[in-house]
Amino acid sequence: MAISAKIRAMPTDMFFAIKDSIVLDRVNKKVSLTANTKFFFRGPKFELPEALIWEYRRPPIIPIADIPTSPTKKRASVQGTITEVGEVRIVGTNNRRLRNIRITDDANNDVELTLWGEHADLELVPDLRVEITGVIITEYQNIKKIESTTSMSLKYIExxxxxxxxxxxxxxxxxxxxxxxxxxxxxxxxxxxxxxxxxxxxxxxxxxxxxxxxxxxxxxxxxxxxxxxxxxxxxxxx
Missing domain, CATH: 2.40.50.140 (Nucleic acid-binding proteins)
Incomplete structure (x- = not known):
């Protein structure tokens, strides 16, 4: 039986896992699988604590000054003022959209934020005070930076x-x-x-x-x- 038919035949309350090549469409609220996606139809039951889910989606705000000493792949949230806004660029063989901006705090510490996909098209200009939730710390050429995730959210500070x-x-x-x-x-x-x-x-x-x-x-x-x-x-x- 094809995987698509197996998925349609799945009973409710069944625990499963999917891995690799998952396409997340946040606008239409759907997940698309590809030919490379691994679909595991059987697995043990598990529970995710509500606090763990909340911390993943809304990680605590950390000072920008702490980012250089923070581990890579750590999820975080930051506050500051947008001081630079780059142009939207298309990169890679999959034509991903990206834009680099710079966030600076009141103590003049700054960090580069790379916005991917739909986040690259956010309406942003310098001097806006923002709170950005759900970014991930990465490293490029020995310099720590932050990047958007699919669950990232941005709000303006009045x-x-x-x-x-x-x-x-x-x-x-x-x-x-x-x-x-x-x-x-x-x-x-x-x-x-x-x-x-x-x-x-x-x-x-x-x-x-x-x-x-x-x-x-x-x-x-x-x-x-x-x-x-x-x-x-x-x-x-x-």
Whole structure:
């Protein structure tokens, strides 16, 4: 009987194992076998402790400074700021997609993270604060690094900060929300989104104008929490 027929004929509650050449499709939530896959139809019953499964899927966060002395193949999670984002490349005979980025912590320790497959297409830009769960420590040319796994997840860490600068352009002439602001501060341009929850104080009809903006970011989008226009001693907006 062919393996596919044996699999279809398997009873429920049967313990089995599969090994080698397993293709995991996380999007459609399925596992595909290949001609090289080993399928073991009989095996002893076993139980996986819930804590062990949880630790595998969500390993504890370790300091980036500890990665150089950590063993390879160890699973871990890290936090930090994205400081470099490379281009997506196609490598190998199986045309795998990869992208290298660099994560830096508050103490200026950094580590290279290689993103494989669908993770290479994540929307990432420098200066984002992120928490990355489920990476694996590897070594290349005697340098420790981390790589994505099929169970890796990435979430943005929300940040709030103040910007004082020149508001020079607005995407909506009628101020229909949501719209974007172009603000220049210390030679850096920011695109800031005004949504239904944003508070705007002052007249922004005439540009350019100096503004004080409280912002929030939870990913690539910078949102306006509150914006106030600056005025001089006579009350004239500047």
């Amino acid at each position: 940040e709030k900060w103040e910007i004082v600068g020149q508001l020079t352009a607005i995407t909506s002439e009628e101020f229909l929300r949501p719209y974007d602001l172009l603000v220049t501060s210390e030679d850096t341009e920011y695109v800031i989104t005004v949504n239904e929850l944003s508070e705007i104080e002052g007249n922004i009809q005439e540009l350019p104008i100096t503004v004080h903006i409280t912002t929030r970011s939870n990913g690539p989008t910078i949102e306006c929490v509150k914006m106030t226009t600056y005025t001089d001693d006579t009350g004239t907006e500047i």
